[in-house]
Amino acid sequence: MTPKITAEAESSIMHHYPLDQPWYDEVYRQEGKFRKHYHRILNHLGKISRADFIKLNELARLSFLNQGITFNVYTENPQGVERIFPFDMMPRLIQEAEWEHIQSGLIQRTKAINAFLRDIYHEKSIIREGIIPAKLVFSSTFFSKEMIGLMPPAEVYTHISGTDIIRHSDGHYYVLEDNVRCPSGVSYVLANREVMKRLYAQVFMNYNVKLIHDYPERLLAMMKSVSPQGIDDPTCVVLSPGMYNSAYFEHSYLAQRMGVQLVEGRDLYVDKNFVYMKTIRGPQKVDIIYRRIDDEYLDPLAFRSNSLLGVPGLMGAYRAGHVSLVNAPGTGVADDKAVYIYMPEIIRYYLQEEPILRNVPTYHASKAEDLAYILEHLQALVVKPVDESGGYGILFGNKLDSKELEDCRAMIQENPRKYIAQPIMNLSVHPTYVEETGAFEQRHIDLRTFTLMGGDGIHVLKGGLTRVALQKGNLVVNSSQGGGSKETWVLEEKGGAE
Amino acid sequence: MMLSRIANSLFWMGRYLERTENSARMIHTHFLSALDAPSEHKGSLIYESLLRIMGMSDYINPSGIYEDRHIQHGLCFDLQNPVSLSSSISFARENARGAKDILSTEIWESINVLFQLAKWEQSDRMDASNIPSYLEMILVNSAIINAQIENSIPHDLTWSILRLGMHSERTIQVNRLLQSKTLDILEMRKRKKGKEEEAFHLINLMRSAQALDMARMHYRRSPQFHEALDYLVLNKEFPRSIHFNMRQISSRLQKVSNKKNGQAGSPEFEAARILAFLQFLDTEDLHSQPEHVLVQLHTQVSELISTIESQYLSY
Numbered sequence: 001m002t003p004k005i006t007a008e009a010e011s012s013i014m015h016h017y018p019l020d021q022p023w024y025d026e027v028y029r030q031e032g033k034f035r036k037h038y039h040r041i042l043n044h045l046g047k048i049s050r051a052d053f054i055k056l057n058e059l060a061r062l063s064f065l066n067q068g069i070t071f072n073v074y075t076e077n078p079q080g081v082e083r084i085f086p087f088d089m090m091p092r093l094i095q096e097a098e099w100e101h102i103q104s105g106l107i108q109r110t111k112a113i114n115a116f117l118r119d120i121y122h123e124k125s126i127i128r129e130g131i132i133p134a135k136l137v138f139s140s141t142f143f144s145k146e147m148i149g150l151m152p153p154a155e156v157y158t159h160i161s162g163t164d165i166i167r168h169s170d171g172h173y174y175v176l177e178d179n180v181r182c183p184s185g186v187s188y189v190l191a192n193r194e195v196m197k198r199l200y201a202q203v204f205m206n207y208n209v210k211l212i213h214d215y216p217e218r219l220l221a222m223m224k225s226v227s228p229q230g231i232d233d234p235t236c237v238v239l240s241p242g243m244y245n246s247a248y249f250e251h252s253y254l255a256q257r258m259g260v261q262l263v264e265g266r267d268l269y270v271d272k273n274f275v276y277m278k279t280i281r282g283p284q285k286v287d288i289i290y291r292r293i294d295d296e297y298l299d300p301l302a303f304r305s306n307s308l309l310g311v312p313g314l315m316g317a318y319r320a321g322h323v324s325l326v327n328a329p330g331t332g333v334a335d336d337k338a339v340y341i342y343m344p345e346i347i348r349y350y351l352q353e354e355p356i357l358r359n360v361p362t363y364h365a366s367k368a369e370d371l372a373y374i375l376e377h378l379q380a381l382v383v384k385p386v387d388e389s390g391g392y393g394i395l396f397g398n399k400l401d402s403k404e405l406e407d408c409r410a411m412i413q414e415n416p417r418k419y420i421a422q423p424i425m426n427l428s429v430h431p432t433y434v435e436e437t438g439a440f441e442q443r444h445i446d447l448r449t450f451t452l453m454g455g456d457g458i459h460v461l462k463g464g465l466t467r468v469a470l471q472k473g474n475l476v477v478n479s480s481q482g483g484g485s486k487e488t489w490v491l492e493e494k495g496g497a498e
Numbered sequence: 499m500m501l502s503r504i505a506n507s508l509f510w511m512g513r514y515l516e517r518t519e520n521s522a523r524m525i526h527t528h529f530l531s532a533l534d535a536p537s538e539h540k541g542s543l544i545y546e547s548l549l550r551i552m553g554m555s556d557y558i559n560p561s562g563i564y565e566d567r568h569i570q571h572g573l574c575f576d577l578q579n580p581v582s583l584s585s586s587i588s589f590a591r592e593n594a595r596g597a598k599d600i601l602s603t604e605i606w607e608s609i610n611v612l613f614q615l616a617k618w619e620q621s622d623r624m625d626a627s628n629i630p631s632y633l634e635m636i637l638v639n640s641a642i643i644n645a646q647i648e649n650s651i652p653h654d655l656t657w658s659i660l661r662l663g664m665h666s667e668r669t670i671q672v673n674r675l676l677q678s679k680t681l682d683i684l685e686m687r688k689r690k691k692g693k694e695e696e697a698f699h700l701i702n703l704m705r706s707a708q709a710l711d712m713a714r715m716h717y718r719r720s721p722q723f724h725e726a727l728d729y730l731v732l733n734k735e736f737p738r739s740i741h742f743n744m745r746q747i748s749s750r751l752q753k754v755s756n757k758k759n760g761q762a763g764s765p766e767f768e769a770a771r772i773l774a775f776l777q778f779l780d781t782e783d784l785h786s787q788p789e790h791v792l793v794q795l796h797t798q799v800s801e802l803i804s805t806i807e808s809q810y811l812s813y
Contacts, residue, residue, distance in 0.1 A: 066614065278503075
């Protein structure tokens with residue numbers, strides 16, 4: 001049965017929604033035909049006048065501002081310019097069955113990546129059996145010699161993974177990137193939900209949306225599950241580079257929601273391979289550190305000697321088994337974009353399963369035949385550095401002029417290990433309110449998911465952060481590149497969809 | 499358990515919040531009284547007195563001629579001026595942001611709301627007609643923040659250090675206000691000005707310390723200069739008097755140190771010593787040499803704060 005939509009909804013801000021066919025639209029199958037799980041929200045939006053919707057948007061903006069959910073952009077003004085992470089009021093809905101598929105794919109991937117890391121820092125059997133070249137693994141920027149032969153508590157390396165998933169125009173989900181070096185964004189998921197509940201109570205009442213508010217508790221339980229041996233009641237902390245870091249909101253948010261201390265490197269010191277924090281009544285031992293500082297800054301004695309953010313001697317305490325680090329150092333080798341190419345093989349090798357989520361076909365310039373392909377088809381490809389995140393350094397071949405194409409070719413040939421290329425994926429689109437036009441328009445989205453892995457099992461946050469590229473036609477959704485976000489609702493089938 | 503760095507942020511957050519509230523009240527009082535002051539007094543009586551209290555003596559113009567907007571901007575909005583209201587609010591919020599994870603959501607949001615509202619009111623839109631309501635907005639929001647501090651967290655270590663900062667700042671502010679007004683009044687007397695001018699200063703003094711109504715009730719008349727001194731230095735019950743605040747500092751310190759009586763040289767010991775000084779202070783001395791007593795008190799309190807900083811707040 002085609003769901004009926006009311007007359008008022010027809011005349012709403014959703015009515016003149018331009019549909020561009022080549023993209024997969026998450027809401028509309030074709031002009032006027034929407035996917036049925038969106039029925040209720042469309043009906044609801046239909047009842048809201050444009051003026052009310054603008055007011056709602058303003059209220060949301062104010063709520064983020066008052067909560068201090070902002071980015072700091074530094075200027076000559078000593079107060080800096082604070083910007084809100086743009087938030088779109090129309091949530092993205094995912095049906096339960098579809099979510100089950102994504103979730104099982106994420107669990108599979110997390111297990112395989114963890115097994116891979118354990119292997120390359122110990123037996124190296126995947127290399128000895130010739131499945132992945134030794135040169136590729138050891139030349140990764142993020143391969144950490146410090147981790148060779150070192151077994152983290154509960155054998156967990158990737159406690160927190162932030163896998164980026166897209167839906168291509170073929171309707172299938174693909175993993176675009178694995179992020180296993182302290183991925184960020186989860187605080188926005190939780191904060192967005194709180195704002196939406198305040199402003200959108202009625203829509204929530206019409207849907208059964210899966211809960212996410214227990215994430216901080218699960219994060220804390222996961223941390224405690226990887227406690228150093230012999231500690232009954234471990235002291236957990238979040239280690240942040242400090243309040244001028246762009247993700248400071250997230251660091252303090254998570255520490256507050258878990259009820260643990262937020263520390264900086266200068267609050268900690270190491271004595272006889274134990275880590276302590278400096279409190280007003282003397283030193284207090286620290287057992288588990290959720291560190292939001294990159295590997296290279298963690299310990300000036302082990303890594304970058306000029307780091308002021310880290311704690312001298314921390315790696316020694318880690319090696320002695322007196323402190324747990326979440327995530328383990330050296331995990332970045334698994335989200336190297338050149339190692340990504342081997343992910344299907346990695347899954348098959350360790351789990352004897354077929355990959356559930358697809359990989360985007362990827363060419364690595366360090367392979368002769370791939371390099372030839374990349375140089376020839378550059379205009380149809382997107383080029384990415386293997387070791388960057390946040391959308392930095394990405395080049396779309398179809399946006400380059402002939403001079404820039406030549407420069408790009410030269411850049412790749414000069415350092416082929418550093419670059420991969422992929423066909424330009426058509427990220428799916430979702431109706432997104434555009435302030436300039438005062439109407440909903442198609443904008444590209446992806447989904448950053450969050451997976452926790454501890455000694456007590458794996459938990460996937462239901463939904464995640466739907467990121468939106470706010471510029472028309474833009475395919476890069478990262479917040480550092482001007483992206484915004486949407487709420488992601490995983491629907492419980494019962495009563496959720498019609 | 500508390501990190502020394504966090505304790506430092508809390509202490510300064512308390513100080514800047516208190517400074518914000520005090521500055522807003524002093525500016526408000528002086529602006530309103532400037533409106534109907536005889537024009538010959540406007541510059542010399544009001545602006546100069548206010549600028550001295552705020553620690554902005556470099557704004558004082560020997561010619562005695564002042565441009566309202568320039569003074570308003572300097573006092574309220576100038577971020578280059580570390581003692582302007584905007585600067586105090588920014589510093590309070592920066593310190594709160596650094597300790598956000600241990601504050602209640604309500605405290606953080608109330609501070610952040612004040613910051614956003616204050617920033618929203620751009621200085622170029624401000625003139626004599628809307629500055630008072632701007633300052634009232636700051637006072638109302640300061641009261642909300644205070645209520646959140648009082649009611650949304652347990653009165654434990656976090657609260658004690660916050661309050662320690664607030665009472666320290668209040669002690670310093672009230673002292674500075676008293677010193678400056680004492681100078682003004684003694685200067686009047688020296689120049690044999692009439693009772694009217696003295697009353698003018700007295701009323702601004704008492705209003706700036708939110709003490710006028712209560713002191714009137716206490717003395718059953720408009721307080722005289724020596725009564726104002728007694729009330730703001732020695733009254734044990736009035737929350738803005740120096741004695742009251744020293745008592746608060748002393749009990750907050752006991753909570754922080756977990757000790758009843760500290761060793762000589764400890765902050766607890768130093769605080770007890772200042773309290774004893776106040777207890778045995780001869781009111782004759784206070785009345786005859788107020789400036790001398792106030793400076794002595796100021797020195798003692800500054801030394802106490804240095805001891806607190808080195809004992810608990812350095813990291």
